[in-house]
Amino acid sequence: MALRNGPDEFGLVTRVIHWTTMLLVIGQLALGLRLSDMEPGLANLWLYGLHKTIGFALLALILTRIAWHIVSPPPPPIGPRGPAFWAARIAHWGFYILLVAIPITGWAGSSATGIDVMIADRWTVPSLVEASEAGEAFWFRLHDILTKVLLALITVHMLGAFKREMEGDGTLTRMIRGRP
Numbered sequence: 729m730a731l732r733n734g735p736d737e738f739g740l741v742t743r744v745i746h747w748t749t750m751l752l753v754i755g756q757l758a759l760g761l762r763l764s765d766m767e768p769g770l771a772n773l774w775l776y777g778l779h780k781t782i783g784f785a786l787l788a789l790i791l792t793r794i795a796w797h798i799v800s801p802p803p804p805p806i807g808p809r810g811p812a813f814w815a816a817r818i819a820h821w822g823f824y825i826l827l828v829a830i831p832i833t834g835w836a837g838s839s840a841t842g843i844d845v846m847i848a849d850r851w852t853v854p855s856l857v858e859a860s861e862a863g864e865a866f867w868f869r870l871h872d873i874l875t876k877v878l879l880a881l882i883t884v885h886m887l888g889a890f891k892r893e894m895e896g897d898g899t900l901t902r903m904i905r906g907r908p
């Protein structure tokens with residue numbers, strides 16, 4: 729089983745990163761939505777910590793993925809270079825940008841609260857911005873908007889994958905077992 733991507737195949741590394749990211753992103757969206765309905769307090773502070781820790785794991789994962797794709801470029805979408813091809817390309821780029829921007833806006837919003845931002849309750853990361861209520865409102869608003877864009881993109885991406893698989897081009901099979 730090849731670790732690297734081939735000209736027409738997804739290698740194991742890309743596939744493991746893809747499906748791990750999917751699980752973490754879905755959990756993270758659900759957890760974030762719960763948090764936005766809560767008032768932070770002693771009883772639920774661990775949930776905020778969990779969300780931040782998973783968020784940093786996702787940031788590390790997307791940076792690893794981008795670096796890996798420079799070392800081992802993924803295959804282009806299946807089919808001719810028509811609208812579906814470019815839609816897939818744009819969606820993939822959208823994911824790379826959002827999965828970097830969303831953790832950074834969450835990190836900036838959390839820094840603006842003036843409370844130390846920690847990974848796994850253990851490592852304190854540097855503050856990205858000065859503490860201020862206006863900054864907190866601004867960065868969390870941006871975090872919120874970008875997560876809604878991510879949710880919309882995931883929906884379109886999933887529907888596109890299922891549609892193409894049902895048409896029989898093997899797009900989904902290729903992301904599961906490497907080749908169509």
Ligand code: HEM
Nearest residue numbers: 756757760761763764780783784786831834835838872875
């Ligand atoms: C890809 C990674 C991430 C995803 C998908 C994500 C998703 C979300 C979502 C959907 C919300 C609810 C937004 C709303 O309805 O207002 C949220 C809230 C929040 N996120 Fe994230 N997040 C991520 C990373 C992070 C990181 C890295 C941090 C901090 C270091 C963070 C801190 C927060 C906090 C503190 C809230 C609650 C904001 C409030 O009280 O309104 N997030 N997140």
Ligand code: HEM
Nearest residue numbers: 742746750753804805806816820823882886889899900903
């Ligand atoms: C939920 C978060 C998801 C994210 C962030 C995401 C992101 C991506 C990205 C960036 C790519 C381009 C290749 C790569 O960088 O690995 C990709 C490819 C792919 N994704 Fe997802 N994905 C998600 C969920 C899903 C789901 C739920 C499905 C299927 C039901 C799916 C099916 C596929 C398929 C079939 C490809 C290959 C497309 C091709 O051959 O051009 N993805 N995804």
